[in-house]
Amino acid sequence: MWIFYLSLTVLLLILTLLPKIQHSHWVFRVPEFGKIQITSLILFTIGLGFTIHSSEKFWYYQCLLFVMFIHHSATLVKYTPLYPVKKYSRKHHSSEKLHFISANVYQFNKDYGRFIQLVKKYQPEMFLTMESNGDWEQALKTLEKDYPYHHKITLENTYGMHFYSKIKIEISHTHYFVADDIPSIEAHLKTKDGFSFVFFGVHPPPPSPTEEKTSKERDGDLLSTAKKVTEIKKPVIVVGDFNNVAWSKSSILFRKTSHLIDPRIGRSFVSTFHAKYRLLRFPIDLMFHSEDIFIENLKTLDNFGSDHLPVYCEFFIDHEQEEKQEERIDYATQEEKAEAKEMIEEGKKEDGQRDAIVTED
Structure with missing residues (x-):
């Protein structure tokens, strides 16, 4: 299970870093699509880590995962109702819907x-x-x-x-x-x-x-x-x-x-x-x-x-x-x-x- 946890951590780190490389090849661009799934998987891996806790380096990996989670979440939260954007309603001079x-x-x-x-x-x-x-x-x-x-x-x-x-x-x-x-x-x-x-x-x-x-x-x-x-x-x-x-x-x-x-x-x-x-x-x-x-x-x-x-x-x-x-x-x-x-x-x-x-x- 520890190997699975480490493998997930490394994979998630790679998927987080690849889009940072400004290259047009699909290998670098496709991971951008999965930011929602990557963020969810990071959260899952953090939870998985707490069920294992079998290495003195455990907290280093958990901190790395937490930093990745904050990094992705800071972007994704903008695309949720949690991000404050004022809504406007129709007025008499507006067009029809x-x-x-x-x-x-x-x-x-x-x-x-x-x-x-x-x-x-x-x-x-x-x-x-x-x-x-x-x-x-x-x-x-x-x-x-x-x-x-x-x-x-x-x-x-x-x-x-x-x-x-x-x-x-x-x-x-x-x-x-x-x-x-x-x-x-x-x-x-x-x-x-x-x-x-x-x-x-x-x-x-x-x-x-x-x-x-x-x-x-x-x-x-x-x-x-x-x-x-x-x-x-x-x-x-x-x-x-x-x-x-x-x-x-x-x-x-x-x-x-x-x-x-x-x-x-x-x-x-x-x-x-x-x-x-x-x-x-x-x-x-x-x-x-x-x-x-x-x-x-x-x-x-x-x-x-x-x-x-x-x-x-x-x-x-x-x-x-x-x-x-x-x-x-x-x-x-x-x-x-x-x-x-x-x-x-x-x-x-x-x-x-x-x-x-x-x-x-």
Whole structure:
């Protein structure tokens, strides 16, 4: 048991230190995803240690574990209700409440009906699908009567993306920031009560042993989106499967360079992947918003057969209260701006070598 305790301690130390090494290879980036699980396992190991207590060096190991626990907890507590963030309610000059669903549907998930029923149940004004291919597009046609405005990017490489809206889309664009097979959506909308806003849908590739060996394309794509956001003078929401966690360096850099707010701070993790394994679930479907957008509800919905849980958000727009949220915006330093620019260039140079058509193994 003592060997097991020591092995766990060493493993947890390695998983804690690896993300500190600023290298883009997946070996260094993937441990960031598991910070919640790592913290829980550290707490378990501390408890296990007290049941053993069979070495004079016991307290050294326990102190090391405790320091690691404090280190991780100091980050994670920001993404819980324990972290104080003021909430705001709608005023008479605010927009009507708006709702959207964002879902990585998993390209090979054939249970289209469950997702369609989910949309019909919650009736959001907008919904975004990722990994949606030609089969998904055909299945979603049944919703086009209720969602007459759409922007479709039909791909078979697991990076297809479809955006449907009840609200009029005034103009929309498809961006290929770092690769010609990794799209993003930029949709400009205007509500019936006269509020304009911009919805970005993103889905960059993950660093992993089975997909991209590094995070270069992911980070370059996200930071390109951040750069684009700063050029827009309307309320902005950026939503999607970021294949990243909110506390990673590149996510924080995205938040700082885009001047957007992370609504998870002071709220909850909103973990989405993997849908089937609760204990191995990471919050990688993220969203960020400008200071004139106020989030009233952000949560996951029921599994509909995908490997991701869908994200549901309820928000309103208020230009007169936006100053109250400006204090939540962090701004990038000149050094961070230069780093973001460099990461964008590295992302463009990276060759992802993805197949145009991906089949399920």
